Amino acid sequence: MQETMKGVAVFGGGALGMLLAGKLALAEVPVTVWTRTEGQAAKIREAGISIEQPGRDPAQAVRLDAAAFGDVHPGYEGIVLVALKQTSLNEPLLAEMRRKLGEGAGIVLFQNGIGHVERAASFLPGRELLAAVTTEGALRIGETAVRHTGSGETWIGRWEPEADTPADSGKPSLPEAAANALEKAGFSVFVSNQIRERMLRKLLVNAVINPLTALWRVTNGELPATPERLSAMRALFRETEGILRLHGLRNADDDELWETVLGVCTATAANRSSMLQDVDAGRETEIDAMNGAVSRMGEASGMEAPWNAAVTALVKAILSPKERGV
Structure with missing residues (x-):
């Protein structure tokens, strides 16, 4: 991972995005959530994100930064956990991501299905891309609230494992950095060479x-x-x-x-x-x-x-x- 990389942004205000962002914030990991609309971002800035977790009552609420993706300043070079659905990861959005994300950004794609990694790679040259697979269960119950319906496991890895960070970089690799942040938030995470x-x-x-x-x-x-x-x-x-x-x-x-x-x-x-x-x-x-x-x-x-x-x-x-x- 490059030296300029700092912080974590979660792109997506749906169930998985709010779960990831909320639990990272609860673990005091510096995190910002990027939503598709300013309306949702404003509500999150005002009320935070509320997380209902199994066996825990009442829900936990946590304050964190939020912004509409259209308002993000170009040149962001931190870790980006992309928790949008495949249907949202279209060519116009990927073109906007190319404008907003600097070449030092590390992008982790959480989409279901297949084909999105290649599509993202074609629009985001120079950025380090990872794929993630998760079995965490989440249900959005409002614009600022999510229910964690079941704990699971998450695997993170490069689509092409041989394209690894040089061993002498002196920095944790992007898979390790992303996994460490998510583990701190309480998720069960594995770095995989067979993603x-x-x-x-x-x-x-x-x-x-x-x-x-x-x-x-x-x-x-x-x-x-x-x-x-x-x-x-x-x-x-x-x-x-x-x-x-x-x-x-x-x-x-x-x-x-x-x-x-x-x-x-x-x-x-x-x-x-x-x-x-x-x-x-x-x-x-x-x-x-x-x-x-x-x-x-x-x-x-x-x-x-x-x-x-x-x-x-x-x-x-x-x-x-x-x-x-x-």
């Missing part, structure tokens, strides 16, 4: 759980509750796993991966998936970055993906033309 494998594993889990919970309007725990649902889960799993095996998913056998999917349903039984939350709120979902991406990967490898294509089309069809901005 692509971690991302593909999470993509497999998300591609099974998210679209089906969104289509059937059920919690994660309710998903495998009937033979019919379990059969559909299994079919979608088999198709997705077969495609991801051709794109780098290697270090686990079929049974282990299937048990991982079922284990997530059990461990997060009361959770409503992020895709279900988006559907309920009439928001655009991340279906294109999940099952849509799997379909495209299958097509590129000469494999059909009828299950992934079907759930992609069905989830997209839920939103009305008005909600889709048509």
